Amino acid sequence: MTSIDLSARKALVTGGARGLGAGMAEALAKAGAAVAIADVLEDAGKETAQSLRDAGATAEFVPLDVSADSSWEQAVPAVVDALGGLDIVVNNAGIEVTNLLADLDPEGLRRMLDVNVVGTALGIKHAFRAMRPGGVAGNGGTVINISSVAATIAFPGIAGYSASKSAIDRLTRVAAAESGRLDYGVRVNCVYPGLxxxxxxxxxxxxxxxxxxxxxxxxxxxxxxxxxxxxxxGQIDDMADAVVFLASDAAKFVTGAGLPVDGGMGM
Structure with missing residues (x-):
């Protein structure tokens, strides 16, 4: 997505050490953003940040357990200090535990809810506190939550995951409404990646x-x-391009929206 310029933007990508998160971080960096890779996978996260620096980007690694409020309290100021601000938060970190409902593992479900739902909610919380007027960044910005096509279809074996990703859709829309009502200056959207x-x-x-x-x-x-x-x-760059678009001024009047990037699977 070479036509979009994110120069001078500062981005934090959770779960950015590998997979979709690493691809999103790379795409944001290629568009000109400085990027913080936030993850519990420290070795992989540091390697991803280094690979971005080797390609000429500004990139840092910050340890982050998205499900822990105290971890966010440490990570966000560290990102602002390292990058010189914060304009974009991509709440990508997530896990999936496959179970038939008849064989549901309650501990697996609780862990998914903790990472996928609580982790995203805390990401929104700390993005708002940092980006709103008077925050440590204080210039507004954008939050992009990563939901899933699983929120829009009934596919067997992933009931718990589907429920958690459906919750991200609702969090996104309420967060957009609160930001607008309270003049935070933060747009909030979500992406529904396909498999x-x-x-x-x-x-x-x-x-x-x-x-x-x-x-x-x-x-x-x-x-x-x-x-x-x-x-x-889907391919990683399909999802990454959608994130870059939502992070950019090309989407400046887009908030409270869910963008399917699923090849039509969820229509």
């Missing part, structure tokens, strides 16, 4: 086969493709 062959996406296919929904991981993937009008899986 992408990252480590998480590949594990989902394997898990669906293991619990008996499909004869093999390959047939699980084929089932997703068959439900997708575009006839293919």
């Amino acid at each position: 992408t062959p990252t480590a998480m996406g590949n594990k989902l296919a394997v898990d669906c086969a293991e619990i008996g929904l499909f004869p093999s991981p390959e047939e699980a993937v084929q089932a997703v493709v068959a439900q997708t009008p575009s006839g293919r899986l």
Whole structure:
């Protein structure tokens, strides 16, 4: 997305060490933003930040457990200090635990809710506090939450994950309303990625086969493709381009919206 210029913008990407998060961080950096990789995976996060610096970007790593309020309280000031501000927060960190409802693992569900829902809510909280007037950054900005096509379809085996990603949709819309009402100057939107062959996406296919929904991981993937009008899986750059767009002035009048990037699967 070379036509979009994010020069002088400062971005924080949660779960940015690998997969979709790393791709989003790279796309923001290529558009000119300085980027903080925030993750519990310190070694991988530092490697991703270094690879961005090697490509000429300004990038830092900040340790962050998105489910812990105290971790956010340390990470956000560190990002503002390292990058010189904060204009973009991408709440991407998430986990997926596959279960049939008849075999639901309550601990797995609680962990998903803690990371996916509480983690996103805390990301919004601390983005607002930093970006609103009087905050440590204080110049407004944009929050982009990563939901999933799982929030818009009924696919077996992912009820808990679907519920958590549906919650992100609602958090996004309420957050946009609050920001507007209180003049925070922060736009809030979300993206619904389709299935992408990252480590998480590949594990989902394997898990669906293991619990008996499909004869093999390959047939699980084929089932997703068959439900997708575009006839293919998503790619990391498909999702990353959507994030860059929502972070940019090209989307300056877009808030409280959910952007499907799923090849039509969720329509």
